Amino acid sequence: DGGITQSPKYLFRKEGQNVTLSCEQNLNHDAMYWYRQDPGQGLRLIYYSQIVNDFQKGDIAEGYSVSREKKESFPLTVTSAQKNPTAFYLCASSMQSDTQYFGPGTRLTVL
Amino acid sequence: DAKTTQPTSMDCAEGRAANLPCNHSTISGNEYVYWYRQIHSQGPQYIIHGLKNNETNEMASLIITEDRKSSTLILPHATLRDTAVYYCIVRPQASYGNKLVFGAGTILRVKS
Numbered sequence: 001d002g003g004i005t006q007s008p009k010y011l012f013r014k015e016g017q018n019v020t021l022s023c024e025q026n027l028n029h030d031a032m033y034w035y036r037q038d039p040g041q042g043l044r045l046i047y048y049s050q051i052v053n054d055f056q057k058g059d060i061a062e063g064y065s066v067s068r069e070k071k072e073s074f075p076l077t078v079t080s081a082q083k084n085p086t087a088f089y090l091c092a093s094s095m096q097s098d099t100q101y102f103g104p105g106t107r108l109t110v111l
Numbered sequence: 112d113a114k115t116t117q118p119t120s121m122d123c124a125e126g127r128a129a130n131l132p133c134n135h136s137t138i139s140g141n142e143y144v145y146w147y148r149q150i151h152s153q154g155p156q157y158i159i160h161g162l163k164n165n166e167t168n169e170m171a172s173l174i175i176t177e178d179r180k181s182s183t184l185i186l187p188h189a190t191l192r193d194t195a196v197y198y199c200i201v202r203p204q205a206s207y208g209n210k211l212v213f214g215a216g217t218i219l220r221v222k223s
Contacts, residue, residue: 059210092211100157102157
């Protein structure tokens with residue numbers, strides 16, 4: 001099946017710990033994106049990548065880091081510098097600047 | 112990006128057509144109208160998009176007014192599984208990193 005996978009579905013982290021969220025796609029899409037969604041709110045862009053080994057900050061990049069070593073993978077690290085990391089994290093991909101397709105999401109909770 | 116205005120919520124009887132309106136009076140000539148929906152605790156699902164002409168796919172139809180200031184998403188035969196938040200978004204097509212701006216959307220409740 002072609003699609004976008006995110007793992008894990010639920011993630012718990014202690015304060016002060018870094019944690020990495022996985023995003024993989026087998027759609028051969030060039031661009032990948034990370035969004036954050038808080039309860040009852042819309043999505044906010046964290047980082048995006050147009051091609052391998054290149055990525056740009058979105059609106060709320062502080063406290064997050066990404067890498068794009070492979071076309072199909074775009075992992076997001078939530079660092080201890082992120083003050084309010086508890087949220088629903090969504091990964092998306094698109095063919096160049098075309099329609100974005102989303103993964104199922106990872107719900108991160110800081111204990 | 113142009114802003115959109117949608118009703119907060121709507122109800123629809125199962126099996127009937129659900130018509131979800133969206134106003135985007137400040138839309139620019141190069142901006143497309145996109146519709147996504149989000150079922151609780153899942154990622155947004157792409158439904159359909161269009162520029163000027165009406166569009167139809169296996170999920171829905173999109174009707175865009177001639178002046179492009181508003182549009183309507185039509186689910187022809189709503190089922191209980193169509194209960195979700197529906198988002199209308201306008202954005203230029205050729206725009207990397209042009210984030211999708213999700214507003215509050217319309218909560219559609221399909222009732223049996």
